[in-house]
Amino acid sequence: MGGRTGRASGRTAIEVIGLGKRYRRRWALRDCTFRLPAGRICALVGPSGAGKTTLLSLASGLIRPTEGVVRAGGADPATASGRVRTAHLTQGKPLYPRLTVAETLRMGRELNPGRWNGARAERIVRDGQVPLDARVGTLSAGRRTRVAFALALAKEPELLLLDEPLADLDPLGRHQIAGLLLAQAAEHGTTIVLASHVLAELDGICDYLLLLGGGRVRLAGEVDDVIGAHALLMGPHGTSGGPPQGIAGGSPRGSAAAGLPPEIAAHTVVDAQLTAGQLTALVRRKGPFTGPWEAVEPSLEELLLAYLRAPDAPELIAPSAEPASPRLRHKPGVPGLPRNGPAAGAGAVPVTRTGPAGRGTPHPAGRPAVAGPAVYDQHNGKGAVA
Numbered sequence: 001m002g003g004r005t006g007r008a009s010g011r012t013a014i015e016v017i018g019l020g021k022r023y024r025r026r027w028a029l030r031d032c033t034f035r036l037p038a039g040r041i042c043a044l045v046g047p048s049g050a051g052k053t054t055l056l057s058l059a060s061g062l063i064r065p066t067e068g069v070v071r072a073g074g075a076d077p078a079t080a081s082g083r084v085r086t087a088h089l090t091q092g093k094p095l096y097p098r099l100t101v102a103e104t105l106r107m108g109r110e111l112n113p114g115r116w117n118g119a120r121a122e123r124i125v126r127d128g129q130v131p132l133d134a135r136v137g138t139l140s141a142g143r144r145t146r147v148a149f150a151l152a153l154a155k156e157p158e159l160l161l162l163d164e165p166l167a168d169l170d171p172l173g174r175h176q177i178a179g180l181l182l183a184q185a186a187e188h189g190t191t192i193v194l195a196s197h198v199l200a201e202l203d204g205i206c207d208y209l210l211l212l213g214g215g216r217v218r219l220a221g222e223v224d225d226v227i228g229a230h231a232l233l234m235g236p237h238g239t240s241g242g243p244p245q246g247i248a249g250g251s252p253r254g255s256a257a258a259g260l261p262p263e264i265a266a267h268t269v270v271d272a273q274l275t276a277g278q279l280t281a282l283v284r285r286k287g288p289f290t291g292p293w294e295a296v297e298p299s300l301e302e303l304l305l306a307y308l309r310a311p312d313a314p315e316l317i318a319p320s321a322e323p324a325s326p327r328l329r330h331k332p333g334v335p336g337l338p339r340n341g342p343a344a345g346a347g348a349v350p351v352t353r354t355g356p357a358g359r360g361t362p363h364p365a366g367r368p369a370v371a372g373p374a375v376y377d378q379h380n381g382k383g384a385v386a
């Protein structure tokens with residue numbers, strides 16, 4: 001996909017250093033530091049109130065930071081040169097309901113002189129069977145979303161920021177918009193940040209991940225790398241003696257590793273669930289897996305759900321998500337994901353891969369099962385519990 005251009009060049013789409021935004025006394029975002037490489041489709045995930053909308057608004061220059069620095073394509077997003085590179089579709093997708101679709105596109109052309117691809121705008125609305133003479137206010141939510149996308153994409157942005165674009169769409173509409181995003185990234189190399197609560201759908205679209213929690217970055221990096229640093233360990237447990245100490249009602253209490261078998265507790269336990277005598281633990285690998293546990297690569301949805309259930313789980317920032325410019329580094333040597341972890345030794349439990357075979361090239365296709373030991377990265381960074 002076109003995003004490979006961004007990858008090969010090592011370009012940066014967004015760089016954020018010590019970014020914070022306070023509304024009155026309350027911090028919506030605090031101490032955020034990360035880099036998003038160009039050409040990626042990045043899932044921006046987090047519970048309600050985590051700061052996703054605030055981060056997108058800071059990245060598009062819609063609001064100004066209280067502290068720290070945000071750059072989009074190397075520029076201050078609030079400046080004219082920064083704004084011209086970015087399209088930001090806010091949650092409400094504001095459009096004028098009384099204008100027809102054709103009038104809306106004409107308005108887009110007038111607002112973006114010298115940077116308007118009218119043919120692309122028309123193709124996007126026509127592909128969605130949206131009549132050009134219909135008033136925007138009479139369109140279904142899915143078709144209105146398509147018009148909003150046409151406005152955003154005809155601007156030929158380098159960076160496309162989308163706040164819950166799938167929320168009001170039916171399954172077919174979601175599928176169509178997902179196809180549009182994949183085509184946009186593949187054909188134009190556009191960096192896309194997609195804030196969404198629809199975790200299952202992100203798996204087929206996104207190749208980069210940013211998880212926010214409590215106004216901070218909790219996970220950042222390639223979807224493949226982040227997933228590859230984790231495993232789901234599963235097996236029967238506690239059938240005779242009841243649930244292990246520390247797991248109540250299927251959720252870990254206190255330390256996630258408390259009361260767990262030592263082969264599991266040897267890793268960084270993010271989340272553990274006990275259901276009908278079956279233990280499922282999402283762990284961040286610290287070495288080979290041993291013991292009677294089946295090890296499976298988690299899906300993106302399983303990984304995100306585990307982190308959402310465990311707001312205190314340690315953060316994980318991949319090297320590609322560290323700020324590119326050494327002089328801008330917030331914390332020198334922010335540890336991440338070393339690429340060459342130890343090989344699984346004798347007696348190690350092989351990990352079954354179930355995820356999309358090539359997340360580097362996102363695709364909406366199914367999830368072929370690939371059996372065999374996965375090459376895992378040993379995480380020894382800040383997130384790892386000693």
Ligand SMILES: Nc1ncnc2c1ncn2[C@@H]1O[C@H](COP(=O)(O)OP(=O)(O)OP(=O)(O)O)[C@@H](O)[C@H]1O
Pocket residue numbers: 023024027028029046047048049050051052053054055
């Ligand atoms: N204009 C504002 N004035 C005051 N507080 C705000 C404002 N905008 C956001 N907040 C607060 O900042 C925090 C982060 O809000 P934000 O909308 O960025 O979160 P979010 O992750 O996008 O949430 P959601 O998933 O519900 O859209 C919340 O506590 C919210 O109440």
